[in-house]
């Protein structure tokens with residue numbers, strides 16, 4: 132975050148106490164992120180090394196892709212594989228050879244670890260090295276974990292992007308060269324809007340991780356500055372920092388305020404005066420403010436409670452409280468990554484309970500006691516809570532819907548106002 136913003140906003144929730152919970156939690160695993168990652172990397176294939184359960188999860192999560200050329204599959208670990216690691220490696224090699232022979236368009240192959248591959252300690256990093264030696268330079272084989280033991284559903288993107296960083300070529304030296312890396316998968320139309328504004332501000336070289344194609348890989352080094360567009364990319368950020376890149380700390384680009392602060396922070400890191408940013412963003416910022424004000428009519432004065440699910444909770448609470456007039460009762464997040472969330476925590480007014488991790492029964496007790504107007508939670512909790520008369524919003528929708536930057540700010544507020552408008556309409560209908 133820019134110092135300008137820190138001074139203007141005070142400390143917010145930066146130093147607020149955090150309720151740490153360790154118990155049963157209800158979240159999808161990291162395999163889910165394949166559903167949005169495959170769209171950003173059209174030359175990649177995701178091979179989950181897992182069980183039939185993993186295959187079913189992917190099939191149902193990605194049901195909408197039924198007419199698309201599949202770009203992911205599951206290599207099923209059978210009981211015989213579980214009995215002997217040597218057989219599992221042999222079997223994996225065979226599956227990969229057959230796949231690559233059938234699909235010469237694949238340039239990147241991700242071996243995605245799961246609970247079963249982890250339990251039998253199948254070392255997919257070693258398998259990826261072995262397979263790269265055979266299939267390079269046509270195909271780069273990498274591995275990462277999407278296991279439910281290690282990851283929540285957005286962390287799958289983090290482990291995937293972090294796995295790509297060590298293989299990136301050496302990049303620019305500061306100050307001779309200055310390049311921006313934007314980390315996080317965005318829908319193409321949103322990425323284009325972002326690139327357009329960065330160009331207007333004067334940032335000449337912008338790379339996005341994940342790169343759309345293997346052929347457009349870029350370098351990373353001390354001349355790289357990294358801005359995140361998703362708050363769940365802590366491992367990716369650490370991997371880029373290990374390569375010499377520097378973090379541009381900023382609030383996440385949600386809503387007019389967060390987006391403006393994000394562009395200001397980048398401009399400051401590149402020595403560009405704030406007036407240049409203000410001029411470049413004036414029109415889209417005004418559009419965003421108007422759209423949010425309209426969509427927020429149903430949100431003002433209403434309360435919101437976040438279960439820990441997507442790791443987007445802190446930036447969204449900041450957006451909903453500051454731009455939409457809501458009151459946050461509890462902001463739960465699976466992990467509170469202070470370096471990444473510093474800009475959003477500083478802007479979030481003190482008051483809500485900040486909780487990290489989950490003990491689902493205790494949290495259900497708290498939500499029942501608070502009876503918020505809106506509860507943001509996972510699919511598994513939404514139906515029972517609706518049955519108890521609470522309005523809910525599925526957090527997974529927030530990663531499938533374009534919600535970043537100015538042009539989507541009104542839609543982002545609309546995602547939260549729709550369940551409330553629906554409930555209001557039902558009340559009127561029932562009266």
Ligand code: SF4
Nearest residue numbers: 160185245246278279
């Ligand atoms: Fe289930 Fe684990 Fe497979 Fe995810 S990785 S679908 S949690 S078995």
